[in-house]
Amino acid sequence: MRKLFPALVCFCLAAACQPASTDPERPLQAPRGYLNETLLTIAYGLGSLDLIESAPAVPENLDAFKDIPYKTINGQELQLDIYRKKGLREPAPTLIFVHGGAWKKGKRQDYLPYLIDYAEKGYITVTLSYRLSGVAKFPAAAQDVNCGIKWIKQHAEEYGIDPDRLALIGGSAGGHLSLLLGYGGEEPLFNRDCEQGPDSGVKAIVDFYGPVDLTTSYAISTEQVQSFMGSRFEQDPDMYRLASPRTFISADDPPTLIFQGTIDSLVPVSQSDSLQLWLQEAGVPNEYHRLKGWPHTMDIAQEVNDYCQFYIDRFLAKYL
Template sequence: MKPKNFKPILKGLLLTFLLFFLLMVTPQTLGFLFPERPPVGYHFESLAYLAVGIGLEKLADLEPEIPETVEEIKDVEYKNMNGKSLQMDFYRPKNTSEPLPLLVFIHGGSWKSGKRSDYLVYLTRFAQKGYITATISYRLLRDSIYPAAVEDVTDAVKWLFENGENYGYDPDRIALVGGSAGAHLAMLAGYGWGSSVSQNSSVTTARRIKAVVDIYGPVDLTTKYSRNQRLVNAFIGYSYNEKPELYQQASPITYLSSSCSPTLILHGTSDTLVPVSQSDTLKSRLDALDVPCEYYRVPLWPHAMDIAKRVNDFSQKKMEAFFEEYLI
């Protein structure tokens, strides 16, 4: 056999090795080599699910058992709208004597779906770490349009400010945490939508949220991409051409100021539902206002990236460090 006949074989072996490296080695080994860096993903949702299917990627335990060291208090009503009860659940360490910081988790679901228990993995883990955690319900699109959900979240925050003694948390150390639509609502409530927009005095308060965590949430609903999305149109209840002022009013970026709470941002760079440019803009604006902001662009992960265990673990680690700095 002549030497030149080895070239196609060698080329094939090199391509095979490269494919193996890209699909199997890179996402996992980078986590071991650079543990402080965000975990590398797969760019496409289909590839991420394939990685789960063949055992390369693990899903986070989204329905964990309630630990024996954590007390669960369910179905606490914070608001009643014409017979419709809006409730929250608490998770707190047992045998605590001093008031603890409170982390309020707001579920996502495109403003049309989702439930309080969606973030049970975060709720239980942070309760184990010495925080009291809460999760709230709010009106979804099948019941109402903007501003109902924002009013509900802001009413829940006001209720929480007033009931710390009853549940063992410090009302002056509250953080709002949300993912996707929940992050959008967390930012609106945390950045002052209630005092700026609502004519309902029940949603205004003199107290201040201490920290906000935005996990791939929409920040500006007036961009060309956002205002043409059906989900955004459904949330507002009108097209942009009909009510452009509502799109601006429902955008967290409208309420940014130097008095905004410290913010942590986590966003996948391959997110096609909420483009990462939304978080890029938020980071840039907060920096210009000298508001403390930590931002992690998580490479090659799509929307809802934290259902993957590696991303969920990374998110918890960054949240814990953030809370230790601004809540403890």
């Protein structure tokens, strides 16, 4: 792979570089970012931005259980995939990955790099599909993810999963759904069409640049949010509030790890800034990594991905 930030490019783009973190509580420094997305695009064009492998091969030391049906609704079968190390003998903590794509696209395989990395670290990893906005509007996606969490708990013994040690991880729309169900999974609206069984509570949440308040002026004016909701805010403000993770924040919510870039042009950094504030006010343990000069989907950059995994590892070791 091409080396990240060679000397020539750092010289050419010196004005774009942001100072790395010097927080003693964070031993790994934040990767240097850019003043704007245009300069980042130039760096990529010059061959200086090393990206992660988007579709890595599944190593031979992992078992992969694919295309497992967990819910059928209106003729559509929803599936999930499970990865784990071969030879696991004890129930293992499990990470449930929820893909992004503005609620209207994306697929569960998009998180394969994380699924493999964390399965090799000893976690069981799961990724699930949900109904996209072109098929069904809110609350369909939230209901599907909630049913998926319940299914995983119901079938935990079959796959060696520890049902008491689950974490939700998602980016963008997947971050939104992870926060929404992690905080509001007991909301009756989100529990329709699920088989009776355990609750959908989890022990921890990792949020990559997920929107947390869909009632802001910016959110209600975007095509992605309107398509997800199936109505304008003025037509059904209460439903927009129910779709906002902020609505469900309370003191007993799971510890939350947040990653957000400051030049994100899709989900404003103010969303994650506000999330941290609301969690602190509620007394919910949280950790916020506000990466200067990085955009939406910043963790496809290898150095950002390494940074995020370092802090995910520490967070999960503490709370899961």
